[in-house]
Amino acid sequence: MYRYDQYDQEMVDTRVAEFRDQTRRRLEGKITEDQFKPLRLQNGLYLQLHAYMLRVAVPYGTLNGTQMHALADIADKYDRGYGHFTTRQNIQYNWIKLEEAPDLLADLAKVEMHAIQTSGNCIRNISSDQYAGAAADELVDPRPYAELLRQWSSFHPEFLHLPRKFKICVIASDNDRAAMRLHDIGIQIVKNEAGEIGCAFYVGGGMGRTPMVAPLIREFVPLDQLITYSEACLRVYNRYGRRDNKYKARIKILVHEMGKDEYARQVEEEFAHLLEQGIEPPLAELERIKPYFADPAFKIGLTEKADRSDDKFARWVDSNCMPHKAPGYVAVTISLKPVGGIPGDASTAQMHAMADLAKEYSFDECRVTHAQNIVLPHVEIGRLNELYGKLVQADLATANIDQIGDIIACPGLDYCSLANARSIPVAQKISQRFEQNGKGEMLGQLKLKISGCINACGHHHAGHIGILGVDKKGTENYQLLLGGSEAEDTSLAKITGPGFDEAGIVDAVEKAADVYLAQREDGERFLDTYRRIGMDPFKEALYA
Amino acid sequence: MKILTGNDLLTGLVTWWDGQGWSPHVDDAVDVGDEAETILAREEAARRVNASYAIEASLDENGKVRPAHIKDRVRALGPTVRPDLTLKPAEPEALNWVI
Numbered sequence: 001m002y003r004y005d006q007y008d009q010e011m012v013d014t015r016v017a018e019f020r021d022q023t024r025r026r027l028e029g030k031i032t033e034d035q036f037k038p039l040r041l042q043n044g045l046y047l048q049l050h051a052y053m054l055r056v057a058v059p060y061g062t063l064n065g066t067q068m069h070a071l072a073d074i075a076d077k078y079d080r081g082y083g084h085f086t087t088r089q090n091i092q093y094n095w096i097k098l099e100e101a102p103d104l105l106a107d108l109a110k111v112e113m114h115a116i117q118t119s120g121n122c123i124r125n126i127s128s129d130q131y132a133g134a135a136a137d138e139l140v141d142p143r144p145y146a147e148l149l150r151q152w153s154s155f156h157p158e159f160l161h162l163p164r165k166f167k168i169c170v171i172a173s174d175n176d177r178a179a180m181r182l183h184d185i186g187i188q189i190v191k192n193e194a195g196e197i198g199c200a201f202y203v204g205g206g207m208g209r210t211p212m213v214a215p216l217i218r219e220f221v222p223l224d225q226l227i228t229y230s231e232a233c234l235r236v237y238n239r240y241g242r243r244d245n246k247y248k249a250r251i252k253i254l255v256h257e258m259g260k261d262e263y264a265r266q267v268e269e270e271f272a273h274l275l276e277q278g279i280e281p282p283l284a285e286l287e288r289i290k291p292y293f294a295d296p297a298f299k300i301g302l303t304e305k306a307d308r309s310d311d312k313f314a315r316w317v318d319s320n321c322m323p324h325k326a327p328g329y330v331a332v333t334i335s336l337k338p339v340g341g342i343p344g345d346a347s348t349a350q351m352h353a354m355a356d357l358a359k360e361y362s363f364d365e366c367r368v369t370h371a372q373n374i375v376l377p378h379v380e381i382g383r384l385n386e387l388y389g390k391l392v393q394a395d396l397a398t399a400n401i402d403q404i405g406d407i408i409a410c411p412g413l414d415y416c417s418l419a420n421a422r423s424i425p426v427a428q429k430i431s432q433r434f435e436q437n438g439k440g441e442m443l444g445q446l447k448l449k450i451s452g453c454i455n456a457c458g459h460h461h462a463g464h465i466g467i468l469g470v471d472k473k474g475t476e477n478y479q480l481l482l483g484g485s486e487a488e489d490t491s492l493a494k495i496t497g498p499g500f501d502e503a504g505i506v507d508a509v510e511k512a513a514d515v516y517l518a519q520r521e522d523g524e525r526f527l528d529t530y531r532r533i534g535m536d537p538f539k540e541a542l543y544a
Numbered sequence: 545m546k547i548l549t550g551n552d553l554l555t556g557l558v559t560w561w562d563g564q565g566w567s568p569h570v571d572d573a574v575d576v577g578d579e580a581e582t583i584l585a586r587e588e589a590a591r592r593v594n595a596s597y598a599i600e601a602s603l604d605e606n607g608k609v610r611p612a613h614i615k616d617r618v619r620a621l622g623p624t625v626r627p628d629l630t631l632k633p634a635e636p637e638a639l640n641w642v643i
Contacts, residue, residue, distance in 0.1 A: 027554070029591050047595055049619050051556035080629060095629075097555045342625055413615060414623040422618075424625045474613060 001062050001365060002147050002292040004112045011155065012109045015116055019043045020102035027099065042122075044115025045101055049417050052096040055118040056108060060128035060146040060170070061089030061368040065359040068366060070111040072351035078104045083351065085336060085344040087408060087459055088167070089127050089368040090118060094415055116154065121162045123153035123234075127169045129177050130369040133293060134331045134377040136323045139189055140197060142172040144290045145226060148281065149187075152227050159234050163241035164249035166234070167206070178370055179486035181205045181214045182462060184251045185233055192220045199226055203233055203263070204255030207456035211492050212252040215260040217267065225271075228280045232271035236263065295326070296363035296378060302328025303382040313388050315441070316399035321384070328381055332362075334374040334391065335398040335406060339435040340428050343409040344372030353394035361387050370459075370486075371408055371447075373401065404439075404446045404513070405431040408459050412452030412469060413476070419452035421469025421476035422502075426450055429506045434513075443513055446526040449484075462486035464527045465509060466493040478505035482512065482538055483530045494535060496542055511541045545575035547609060548583060549616065550596030558619045559593060566593055568631065570620035573601065573609045610641070617642045 004012070019039070026036040040046075044055040056071070063071075071091055075083045078100050079093040086092055096104065108114055117124055126146045133141040149168060153159065159166070169180045172189035180186035186202035199221045205214025221229045237251045240258065255263045304327060308314040321330040334354060337343050346354070354374055358366040361383060362376035369375055379387060391397040400406045407430065410416065412423030427450055434440035449463030453470075460466030466481035477499040484493030500508050513526070515538050520529045530538070547570075548561035561583060562572040576583060580598035587593045600612040611617050622630030624639050632638040 027591075033588070033594055047551060047556060049615070050558055050622060051551070094623075095556075099554045413618055414625050417615075419615075422624060428625065476614065 001064055002059070002143075002289065009109070009112070012112075012114045012116070015043070015114065016102060016105045016109050019105060023098060023102050038120070040098075040101075041119040042116070043101075043105065044118035045096065045098075046119060047417070048094065049413075049415055051094065052098055052101065053415070054093045054096045054101065054104065054115055055086070056091050056093070056113060056115050057118050057125045058090050058113075058368050059150050060126055060132065060143050061130055061370075062132075062143065063358075063366050063368065065355040065364045065366070067111045067113060068351055068355035068358060070107065070113070072348045072355065074104055074107060075348045075351065077107070081348045082345055084342075084411065085346065085368050085372050085374070087370050087372060087410075087457060088125055089130075089370055090125055091368070092411075094411075120160075121164050121166075122160050123156065123162075123166045123168060126150050126153070127167070127178055127183070127370060129171045129173060130333075130367040130375045131177060131322055131331050131377060132172070132367075133295070134322075134324050134326075134329075135173055135175075136325045137175050138171075138173040138325070139191060140172050141293050142170045142189055143293045144286060145187070145189065145199070145223070146170040147289050147292070148227065148286055149230065152230070152281070159238065162234070162238055163243045164246065164251075166237075166251065168230075174488060176486070176488040176490070179459070179462060179490075181490040182207055182211075182459075182486055183214065185230065186214050187226075190220065196222070198222050199229070201229065201233065203267075204252040204260065205490075206250055206252045207459060207461045208250065209247060209454045209456075210250075210253065211456065211461040212256060213490050213492065214252070215255070217260060217264045223286075224283055225275070225280060228274045229267070229271055231279060232267045232274055235270050235274075236266045240266075296365075298326040298329060298378070299380070300327070302380055304328055306381050306384045310385075312399070313385060316388055316397060317384060319399040319403065320401045321379075324378065326378070329378055330381055330384070332376045332379045332384070332387065333369065333401045334376065334396050335400055336373050336396075337400060337406050337431065338395060338398045339405060340432045342424050343407050343427050346374075350394055350396060353390070353396065357387065357390060371402075371406065373406070400440065402445045402447060403441065404434050404443050404448050404465075404509075406447070407431060408447075408449040408463070410451050410453075410458035412450075412458075416452060416457075418455055419469065420454075420471035421452050421478065423450040423452040423458055423467075423469060426467060426469070426478065426502060426505060429502075430509055433506050433510060437510070439510075439513060439517070442517065444525060446513070446516075447485075448509070459486060460484070461492050462490070463493055464525070464530070465512060467505060467509075468495075470499060472499065476502060478502070480505065480508050480512070480542070482535060483527065485527055489527075496535065496539055498543070508542055512538050515541045545601050545603070545609075546577065546580055546598050547573040547601045547611070548576055548580060548596060548598050549573070549611075549619065550584075550587075550593035553591050553594040556594075560620075561587070561593075570609050570611065614642065
């Protein structure tokens with residue numbers, strides 16, 4: 001994985017020193033909260049319901065064991081013994097003290113991490129496929145390109161004050177595991193008819209209060225023009241994106257209102273201009289980055305079979321292991337969704353355990369997924385039984401990936417000052433219900449996503465089943481949505497009808513699942529059945 | 545009744561105006577009548593509170609202060625999904641007060 005050079009380290013260290021001084025001045029009353037707030041937000045420090053919350057960037061979700069240990073140590077030293085992995089492949093701490101925040105950031109910097117650009121109207125953490133460099137179906141490892149974009153977008157002077165926040169995703173497979181088309185810019189590394197590698201650009205996607213699937217703006221951008229084309233996309237947005245209304249300020253609104261063809265035309269004009277300027281970093285920089293993402297020393301001649309005599313282990317393998325490009329290996333997803341647990345939360349002990357397991361079983365690497373789980377990307381099949389045993393000991397062996405218990409949920413009203421309703425208790429009750437009724441595994445792939453407000457941090461628009469918490473005259477109410485997908489078949493879920501109270505929404509999810517079980521045909525997922533039979537049968541069951 | 549809340553500047557923890565200073569317990573909150581703006585301006589300027597605001601509340605049947613909105617009741621007690629991290633970790637049933 002990428003390691004900081006002297007410039008990276010110096011930038012981060014300098015930023016820590018700067019924030020230490022800004023914090024001191026705030027505490028001494030030399031600057032007001034109005035002056036300090038944008039400064040702390042630029043360093044990922046929010047003020048949430050119960051305390052300060054710090055969001056730490058995990059570039060394209062990749063961590064080594066040392067960094068995961070450091071995240072655990074920070075949870076112990078500065079927080080309350082746990083962290084929350086997010087849908088942006090980051091980690092958040094919920095109980096940070098302002099007076100200790102500079103020391104925390106200094107500890108992060110020691111392991112080449114920071115919280116810069118995890119808030120504010122700038123380019124946020126670049127996200128990617130959690131199986132990058134491991135997946136059997138990818139064209140190339142997308143992370144060197146994500147890293148190049150990270151370097152370009154970090155402290156980019158022109159793009160630190162955009163009309164609104166900006167999220168970029170890079171993948172290199174036709175199987176989208178990163179919600180690529182629901183980003184401001186989604187980049188898919190592709191091969192053209194001439195066999196050359198380049199990038200397809202999808203621009204103007206997103207969730208929030210106005211969900212949109214990003215349209216294809218350009219089918220092929222040569223790799224040696226990746227940064228130039230990205231810059232052109234941002235420049236047109238920065239020039240015309242609305243600054244008068246924050247709810248209409250995202251690029252998706254601009255692309256929609258301008259029309260994708262006109263937006264693309266303007267990007268082409270700007271692109272031609274920028275090509276003349278020669279802003280693209282030399283290919284040598286990409287070549288410098290690439291070796292950091294070289295394959296680890298995969299062994300050859302490994303067994304491709306694990307001992308499946310233990311039923312629980314076999315179910316876990318079927319659910320949590322993903323085919324790998326190297327024979328004898330799989331990518332293992334560690335579920336952070338125990339039955340009745342808090343989606344995405346990991347205790348200090350669990351983070352230390354995952355760090356140790358990454359070192360012992362996965363070439364010292366792990367990944368944060370947008371579904372709030374952790375991946376060990378390179379595990380020998382012959383060692384899966386041993387690994388599973390250790391995961392059981394650490395309460396990390398839940399076998400439910402992409403099943404109804406693998407729920408994405410935002411922090412909701414339990415932690416977030418923007419939320420209208422609690423998300424986590426609903427997730428807990430649903431996972432418990434489907435464990436108790438035994439239908440969870442029977443349902444197969446069923447992605448359920450819950451947001452506590454219209455900002456959609458829990459990706460409810462993209463759930464096969466989505467739940468949106470709203471405030472109904474001072475009480476929590478939940479709308480049910482069906483038919484969304486964040487994968488290569490991206491679609492936006494539709495609301496079924498009137499909402500439900502907390503108990504009612506759990507019943508409603510079970511009724512929707514029962515409609516699927518009754519009507520599915522061979523090989524159909526919940527989403528396939530919904531797309532075939534439409535909304536009406538579900539409505540009939542829900543509102544009869 | 546109208547009560548005042550905010551966050552402690554140093555720790556960020558939730559705090560309530562008790563008539564003399566700031567308390568972590570909502571039960572200590574007092575009705576400030578029409579003095580909210582004056583008190584908040586003074587306390588913010590002195591950095592004794594951060595991100596402060598006035599909310600509506602009532603007294604329940606036991607005479608305890610109950611914020612009108614669920615968001616402030618969650619703030620008053622702590623996350624409902626982590627009883628161990630609330631102000632009343634030994635009383636998980638206290639969470640019923642929030643809903």
